[in-house]
Amino acid sequence: MKFSKDYVLFCHITTHIQGEKHGNLLEEKGGEGFPHIIFMDAQGNILAVHEEERSAAGFAKTGEKAKTFMALKEKAAKGDKAAQVDLIIAQLDMGQIKAADAEKQLKDVKLSKEQQAKVDEILVNTTVMDIVKGIESENEAKEAGKKFYEMQKAGKPAPTSDQAIQPYYILGMNAAEEAKDAATFEKNLNALKAKFGSNPQAKKFFEAKEKKLEELKGDKK
16 A cells, blocks of 8 residues: 555554553543554544554555545535535444534435435444444443343444444343343343354353353343
């Protein structure tokens, strides 16, 4: 991939050193774990989140997303109404604006079916991540799980982003276990297996959860 003058490689190593410059950078940019790779502009605004494989081709793909976003921002600044709507949706997707602010800006805008579907998808991901970001204790994790479990039982759409999927299904599964709801526990487990089942590091986790599922089914009998 060729980097233009608009791109500068920057690596930040998060530590717990008091007074460290940019000590909260990972959290500020929406990172939940390591590595968290993003493209930013000179002002530190996120242009694209890297969700591809960590290879030259993968980085090139994310780089193209960043350039597309920059072009969209430029069109919107010139007064292109369609670009302005797409920019709000893109900013919402990257966490640059809050869901409430985006909904306010789009309130009187007639969205296409594709745009509305994208907004609905992002709002689900945002809702889940807002809940996750508030977790600081085991009890709060338990309460978050109950919220996810209630969302599932109500038939609400599931998140689609990599960051939201894992906590949504793991915590929701924990709540289903507490409720002795084998069917919902199994749905959560199957969703996690579909996403992470090929990861050898997750083998013991899935084996333990499969065993727990059998216990729940046995209790139901």
